Amino acid sequence: MTAENRISLSRHENKLTKSVKMYLRDIKGVIGLFILLVFIVMAIFAPVIAPYSPDTMTDDVLQSPSLNHLFGTDHLGRDLFSRVIFGTRISLSVGFVAAGLSAIIGVFIGSFSGYYGGATDDIISKVIDTFLMIPAFFLILIIVSIFGSNIMYIMLVIGLTTWPRNARLMRAQALSIKEKTFITVARSTGESNMRILFGHVIPNGIFPVIANSALQMGGAILTEASLSFIGLGDPNLTSWGKLIYQGRPYMTYAPWTIVIPGIFVVLAVLAFSFIGDGLQFTFNPKNKGEK
Amino acid sequence: MPLLQMKNVDINYRMKKNEVKAVRDFTLDINERDIVGIIGESGSGKSTLAHGLMRILPRNGYMKASEIKLNNKDILNISDEEFRELRWIEMSIVFQKAMSALSPVHKIFDQMYDTILAHKPQVSRNEAEEKLSKLLEIVNLPKKTLNMYPHELSGGMMQRVMISLGLIFNPKLVILDEVTTALDVITQGQLLDEIKRLVNEFKLTVMMITHDVGVVNEVCTKIAILYAGELLEYGNVKDIIFEPFNPYTQALVESHPDLNPEGSTLKGIPGILPDLINPPESCIFYDRCKYRKDICKNGKPELQDYKGRKVKCFRVGELHG
Amino acid sequence: MDKNILEVKNLKKYFPVRKMGKKQYVKAVDDLNFSIREGEIFGVLGESGCGKSTLGRVINRLDFEQSGDITFLNNVISGKSYKSDKNFRKKMQMIFQNPYDSFDPKMLIYKSIELPMKINDVNSDAGSRINEIVETMNKAKLTPAESLLTRYPHELSGGQLQRISIIRSMLLKPKFIIADECVSMLDVSVRAGVLNLLLTFQEELNSAMLFITHDISVATYICNRIMVLYAGKIMEIAESKDILDNPLHPYTRALVSYSPIISKEEKKRFRITGEVVTPIDPPPGCRFASRCPMAKDICKKEEPILKEIGKNRKAACHFV
Numbered sequence: 021m022t023a024e025n026r027i028s029l030s031r032h033e034n035k036l037t038k039s040v041k042m043y044l045r046d047i048k049g050v051i052g053l054f055i056l057l058v059f060i061v062m063a064i065f066a067p068v069i070a071p072y073s074p075d076t077m078t079d080d081v082l083q084s085p086s087l088n089h090l091f092g093t094d095h096l097g098r099d100l101f102s103r104v105i106f107g108t109r110i111s112l113s114v115g116f117v118a119a120g121l122s123a124i125i126g127v128f129i130g131s132f133s134g135y136y137g138g139a140t141d142d143i144i145s146k147v148i149d150t151f152l153m154i155p156a157f158f159l160i161l162i163i164v165s166i167f168g169s170n171i172m173y174i175m176l177v178i179g180l181t182t183w184p185r186n187a188r189l190m191r192a193q194a195l196s197i198k199e200k201t202f203i204t205v206a207r208s209t210g211e212s213n214m215r216i217l218f219g220h221v222i223p224n225g226i227f228p229v230i231a232n233s234a235l236q237m238g239g240a241i242l243t244e245a246s247l248s249f250i251g252l253g254d255p256n257l258t259s260w261g262k263l264i265y266q267g268r269p270y271m272t273y274a275p276w277t278i279v280i281p282g283i284f285v286v287l288a289v290l291a292f293s294f295i296g297d298g299l300q301f302t303f304n305p306k307n308k309g310e311k
Numbered sequence: 312m313p314l315l316q317m318k319n320v321d322i323n324y325r326m327k328k329n330e331v332k333a334v335r336d337f338t339l340d341i342n343e344r345d346i347v348g349i350i351g352e353s354g355s356g357k358s359t360l361a362h363g364l365m366r367i368l369p370r371n372g373y374m375k376a377s378e379i380k381l382n383n384k385d386i387l388n389i390s391d392e393e394f395r396e397l398r399w400i401e402m403s404i405v406f407q408k409a410m411s412a413l414s415p416v417h418k419i420f421d422q423m424y425d426t427i428l429a430h431k432p433q434v435s436r437n438e439a440e441e442k443l444s445k446l447l448e449i450v451n452l453p454k455k456t457l458n459m460y461p462h463e464l465s466g467g468m469m470q471r472v473m474i475s476l477g478l479i480f481n482p483k484l485v486i487l488d489e490v491t492t493a494l495d496v497i498t499q500g501q502l503l504d505e506i507k508r509l510v511n512e513f514k515l516t517v518m519m520i521t522h523d524v525g526v527v528n529e530v531c532t533k534i535a536i537l538y539a540g541e542l543l544e545y546g547n548v549k550d551i552i553f554e555p556f557n558p559y560t561q562a563l564v565e566s567h568p569d570l571n572p573e574g575s576t577l578k579g580i581p582g583i584l585p586d587l588i589n590p591p592e593s594c595i596f597y598d599r600c601k602y603r604k605d606i607c608k609n610g611k612p613e614l615q616d617y618k619g620r621k622v623k624c625f626r627v628g629e630l631h632g
Numbered sequence: 633m634d635k636n637i638l639e640v641k642n643l644k645k646y647f648p649v650r651k652m653g654k655k656q657y658v659k660a661v662d663d664l665n666f667s668i669r670e671g672e673i674f675g676v677l678g679e680s681g682c683g684k685s686t687l688g689r690v691i692n693r694l695d696f697e698q699s700g701d702i703t704f705l706n707n708v709i710s711g712k713s714y715k716s717d718k719n720f721r722k723k724m725q726m727i728f729q730n731p732y733d734s735f736d737p738k739m740l741i742y743k744s745i746e747l748p749m750k751i752n753d754v755n756s757d758a759g760s761r762i763n764e765i766v767e768t769m770n771k772a773k774l775t776p777a778e779s780l781l782t783r784y785p786h787e788l789s790g791g792q793l794q795r796i797s798i799i800r801s802m803l804l805k806p807k808f809i810i811a812d813e814c815v816s817m818l819d820v821s822v823r824a825g826v827l828n829l830l831l832t833f834q835e836e837l838n839s840a841m842l843f844i845t846h847d848i849s850v851a852t853y854i855c856n857r858i859m860v861l862y863a864g865k866i867m868e869i870a871e872s873k874d875i876l877d878n879p880l881h882p883y884t885r886a887l888v889s890y891s892p893i894i895s896k897e898e899k900k901r902f903r904i905t906g907e908v909v910t911p912i913d914p915p916p917g918c919r920f921a922s923r924c925p926m927a928k929d930i931c932k933k934e935e936p937i938l939k940e941i942g943k944n945r946k947a948a949c950h951f952v
Binding site for chain 3: 352353465467468495496497498499500501503504522523524525526528529549552553562563566567568569570571576577578579580581583
């Protein structure tokens with residue numbers, strides 16, 4: 021019994037540290053991770069960090085950035101710094117939920133399709149291809165115009181339209197993994213298909229999906245910002261995109277109202293794309309040899 | 312008169328933080344018309360040696376030596392340009408992976424003609440065709456093979472094409488790098504017969520890199536035993552296989568079921584290959600040797616001439632006196 | 633009279649291929665009949681494409697036959713899939729060719745060993761499972777066991793991995809082992825360790841073994857009897873000494889004469905021409921007829937039956 025505990029702890033740590041070290045060697049990845057951490061801290065501690073309530077209106081409308089109002093104020097006199105900080109919550113959640121949903125669906129469908137093969141695979145592949153052809157943004161526009169703009173719908177639709185890429189990645193992985201001898205060994209020692217799928221195929225093939233999910237998080241944030249920018253964002257919530265939308269009429273004489281939230285969107289997308297690249301670098305077997 | 316003289320050859324691979332010393336202090340003269348089997352297991356450096364000689368090491372590999380001479384001509388301190396002029400013309404190499412050496416979308420003839428042009432641009436298409444069909448005939452392939460694509464050939468045919476490609480310019484030295492490894496038993500045997508015949512017909516000197524003592528036994532006259540980057544024994548094939556002097560050679564030979572006395576348990580070599588990043592200062596086989604004594608720990612044994620062969624072992628006189 | 637542990641009757645396995653729009657079949661395993669006795673090591677010898685691996689997979693129920701009967705321990709197992717039948721999987725285990733590929737790269741070695749035990753209820757208590765694994769590792773001289781068990785597959789050598797995969801199978805205490813080219817990827821000097829471990833366990837468990845290989849030296853070292861396959865058909869079955877020293881079938885004679893067996897005596901080739909052909913809708917007659925130096929007209933018309941020739945010996949040739 022003791023052996024088992026000693027075994028798993030020391031070794032798992034070891035492998036994790038190795039991967040972390042590997043990741044930290046990629047400078048872009050480190051920058052991306054740093055930005056993301058700052059954003060997460062901002063989102064979690066928003067009430068503590070923000071100097072004002074994001075919704076309190078004052079008479080100081082459209083003030084340029086100053087020590088009092090770090091990012092200036094908007095057309096209703098609200099502190100833009102506080103609004104950006106609270107907006108982080110919305111934008112990040114959109115990224116995580118939408119990309120998470122996309123990853124889960126993609127992994128299940130992709131691994132199932134690749135592992136079972138045959139007619140199952142043919143049918144699922146056709147479905148994946150069909151979904152890939154759907155122009156996601158317009159589908160979202162339609163859904164939003166029919167059901168109204170609710171952040172839940174937006175996240176759901178982004179998730180439900182971006183999974184095919186993950187499914188393709190996972191399917192390709194499953195196709196190659198199932199040819200490995202250790203899968204045959206698992207079959208010949210009596211493991212059930214479900215057990216093989218969840219115990220071997222997915223753990224061994226999920227990394228491309230994880231790396232892609234980081235990219236998709238950035239993408240989801242951008243999509244939500246675009247929707248908000250054209251006025252189709254959730255009316256009850258203030259995301260970064262919404263801030264840009266609200267600042268738009270005043271952009272000629274109060275450019276900070278759109279530039280600052282814009283910078284945040286760009287930073288987020290950049291951070292996720294760096295992280296995605298960093299993860300790909302870490303899990304690329306070609307880099308494994310140089311320890 | 313030795314055709315190929317190698318003195319103190321070292322080949323290293325640069326890694327991120329350190330270097331793998333894949334071949335160390337390799338000294339050997341290969342005489343004209345010798346068929347030398349270079350035997351070694353994985354990690355012995357046998358292929359590295361061949362690639363080093365042909366200057367086709369991977370990027371992170373480099374070779375040092377005090378002398379390498381082909382036909383009494385220095386081929387170590389010449390430029391890549393000069394080397395290119397004698398590669399394939401004076402020495403050629405045939406690889407194990409014929410499939411990946413040939414492009415799948417071009418006909419055999421075009422690929423062989425390309426090789427000719429690369430070295431002798433003045434050869435015309437007709438001349439080449441004549442020459443190549445003659446060559447193919449020599450390796451027992453029909454002339455129509457020239458108009459086929461690589462995927463239409465079987466593994467054995469493909470290796471014949473590769474061998475004939477290596478013989479285009481009548482080189483003196485041919486290196487065969489695991490040419491029969493991927494083949495089936497009978498195909499391998501047929502190819503070995505072919506090689507034996509070609510060696511006589513073309514008066515070739517051959518360096519045959521392989522892991523299979525049985526293959527060496529069939530075609531070679533000399534055998535060189537490589538272990539962890541060092542040459543441990545060199546001499547006539549039959550002498551060494553049936554009466555090995557070096558303990559590693561002995562253990563290797565005894566691992567073959569054919570040479571195992573009937574009814575007794577097959578012996579392998581326990582233990583693992585030494586670290587090639589920091590190779591031990593002792594005899595390289597010390598850790599796994601069953602004849603080791605304290606003297607074997609102190610320094611490296613020299614490759615000495617002993618009873619008509621070359622052996623590297625401190626205790627050879629004592630054990631085989 | 634020894635009891636048979638495995639009986640194979642008229643076993644056929646065809647793979648469909650499309651050639652020029654026509655549906656044809658690769659007759660990978662075509663009408664095999666043989667039986668393996670309890671405790672016996674039975675070799676299957678042949679070149680690539682002879683159907684030896686397919687045979688192993690069909691018997692292990694990883695692939696399914698076209699037709700024919702397989703009886704294992706007095707149960708008919710053909711026609712059933714045994715997907716996760718614990719009792720069946722425990723009794724029949726398979727060792728594969730590529731040791732580097734036989735372990736889940738994301739799993740610690742001891743997890744990979746333990747999982748089959750857990751699934752097949754070999755030892756229900758986690759603690760005693762670990763103890764049994766460590767004990768067996770020590771017995772196989774894979775030491776220090778604890779350290780090896782807590783590594784990942786890529787940190788071990790091929791020889792170590794192959795011995796561990798043998799241990800993984802043997803912990804299920806199988807009655808029948810299928811070893812598919814289990815030493816062909818290993819260096820000569822580590823083969824002995826793997827083969828001897830296989831023999832130790834086979835003896836200890838008194839199990840029978842189907843040993844698939846292309847290497848006649850290895851086959852004669854380890855097997856009691858050898859069956860020679862060519863293009864999906866049985867050419868000859870005999871005791872392994874007879875195969876090596878006195879092969880009767882022309883194909884076996886060629887195979888033995890072309891093998892790079894090391895011996896002091898000069899040996900003569902039993903010359904044949906051509907190369908192995910995939911048996912896609914093969915013509916009638918003997919499969920080997922097109923390459924056989926002894927072939928006569930009858931060989932191309934009539935398929936030779938596998939007939940008894942002396943004690944423990946069968947061959948399929950018109951002229952034997």
